Amino acid sequence: MSENIARFIETFTESLASRTFIKATLGNYKGADEHLQKISFRPITTKRGHRLFALYRYSTRDTAKNFAKAEAGKLIAELIDSGFKSGHLFTTETDLQLSIGKKGKSRLNTAKPTHRTPLPLGHDRAKRRFIDPNSYYLRALGITTDAGEVRDKQQDKWRQINRFVEILASLVDDSRLAGRKSLSIVDMGCGKGYLTFAAYDHFRESRGLAVSVTGVDTRAELVALCQDISCAGNCEGLRFVEGSIDSFDVSSVDILIALHACDTATDDAIYKGIRANAELIVVAPCCHREIRPQIDPVDIYRDILKHGVLRERSAEIITDGMRAMLLERCGYSVKMLEFVSVEHTPKNNMIVATRLRRPKDTEAVQLRIDELKKQFAIDHQRLDDLLAASRAASAS
Numbered sequence: 001m002s003e004n005i006a007r008f009i010e011t012f013t014e015s016l017a018s019r020t021f022i023k024a025t026l027g028n029y030k031g032a033d034e035h036l037q038k039i040s041f042r043p044i045t046t047k048r049g050h051r052l053f054a055l056y057r058y059s060t061r062d063t064a065k066n067f068a069k070a071e072a073g074k075l076i077a078e079l080i081d082s083g084f085k086s087g088h089l090f091t092t093e094t095d096l097q098l099s100i101g102k103k104g105k106s107r108l109n110t111a112k113p114t115h116r117t118p119l120p121l122g123h124d125r126a127k128r129r130f131i132d133p134n135s136y137y138l139r140a141l142g143i144t145t146d147a148g149e150v151r152d153k154q155q156d157k158w159r160q161i162n163r164f165v166e167i168l169a170s171l172v173d174d175s176r177l178a179g180r181k182s183l184s185i186v187d188m189g190c191g192k193g194y195l196t197f198a199a200y201d202h203f204r205e206s207r208g209l210a211v212s213v214t215g216v217d218t219r220a221e222l223v224a225l226c227q228d229i230s231c232a233g234n235c236e237g238l239r240f241v242e243g244s245i246d247s248f249d250v251s252s253v254d255i256l257i258a259l260h261a262c263d264t265a266t267d268d269a270i271y272k273g274i275r276a277n278a279e280l281i282v283v284a285p286c287c288h289r290e291i292r293p294q295i296d297p298v299d300i301y302r303d304i305l306k307h308g309v310l311r312e313r314s315a316e317i318i319t320d321g322m323r324a325m326l327l328e329r330c331g332y333s334v335k336m337l338e339f340v341s342v343e344h345t346p347k348n349n350m351i352v353a354t355r356l357r358r359p360k361d362t363e364a365v366q367l368r369i370d371e372l373k374k375q376f377a378i379d380h381q382r383l384d385d386l387l388a389a390s391r392a393a394s395a396s
């Protein structure tokens with residue numbers, strides 16, 4: 001090993017030990033893995049203490065791992081040996097830039113430190129609101145920068161997950177779940193897991209509850225990334241499962257959530273929550289495609305709904321309105337709100353359903369749902385169909 005490489009590794013490990021380490025990257029990869037591009041390192045605090053968090057960036061996907069500080073020297077040496085030709089190290093004392101040429105000749109440039117104070121680690125309770133912007137998972141998922149600042153492009157998603165968790169927190173406090181020591185939550189159509197991690201972080205880290213939080217999504221690469229980040233953060237009780245909502249077994253769950261699960265995936269999610277008798281079902285739907293082509297209204301509405309834009313909005317209102325009525329039909333009290341303002345997402349309706357101890361006259365609700373369907377010639381609506389099939393199955 002050349003003297004420059006040895007010095008780079010030595011500074012890396014010493015800075016970790018003395019907590020002057022800020023961050024590092026290995027790049028310009030020329031090794032055997034055709035998809036690997038770079039690895040970025042950050043310090044992280046987990047239940048196992050201070051560790052080194054590594055995000056492996058591939059052309060096809062990302063993965064994450066964490067390591068004990070004592071493993072760092074051997075790890076970096078092996079990685080450089082495997083084909084990384086450049087390294088950047090930032091400590092509060094110096095910046096180092098390592099370059100390795102074709103014939104193994106190396107150069108090490110030293111510069112004044114870019115960061116003179118350590119960046120905040122995760123779990124900084126003093127700054128915590130609903131979501132701690134310094135949480136490692138927000139950095140790993142690309143919501144925040146290394147300094148814990150929300151990236152410009154991620155402001156909308158940041159606002160959505162904050163607000164979602166804030167609403168969830170107050171719903172729990174006002175429900176039969178208040179005071180519980182444990183909670184189970186399922187996030188349907190979790191995508192990159194922003195909301196799943198945020199809900200876990202709030203209930204587990206802020207409130208110290210024993211939680212079981214599961215994110216479900218069909219996209220294997222996102223599920224794998226989220227699972228890696230969860231493992232790297234030692235997030236006990238948080239898991240991600242690949243699969244479709246309708247085939248996911250939800251036998252018991254306290255809270256079912258879904259943020260922008262596409263089109264009728266929201267119906268599948270609500271249905272699963274109803275079947276599991278979830279105390280709370282909280283969904284923010286998106287793309288209401290099912291109803292629109294079916295709408296053939298009674299005469300009085302024809303002049304209004306001949307306009308595409310109004311037909312579009314009406315489809316959204318009727319769909320979410322029916323979902324709310326169907327939840328009432330199943331014994332829930334329902335509120336509909338705009339959870340963030342429209343400039344942060346046009347898909348800002350939130351359906352909040354709380355299970356009632358004594359449901360109202362649910363048959364009467366069904367009659368109104370059937371009447372509504374007649375008015376707009378709606379032949380099928382996913383949630384309505386799922387519930388009808390379930391009633392038929394239990395009647396036979």
Ligand SMILES: C[S@@+](CC[C@H](N)C(=O)[O-])C[C@H]1O[C@@H](n2cnc3c(N)ncnc32)[C@H](O)[C@@H]1O
Pocket residue numbers: 188189190191192193194195216217218219243244245246258259260261262265268
């Ligand atoms: C618009 S993204 C929202 C992701 C995430 N909830 C968020 O707000 O960042 C919708 C996600 O739902 C997933 N999805 C859509 N239909 C699904 C289904 N039937 N089962 C499981 N996941 C589904 C998609 O793969 C996608 O990741």
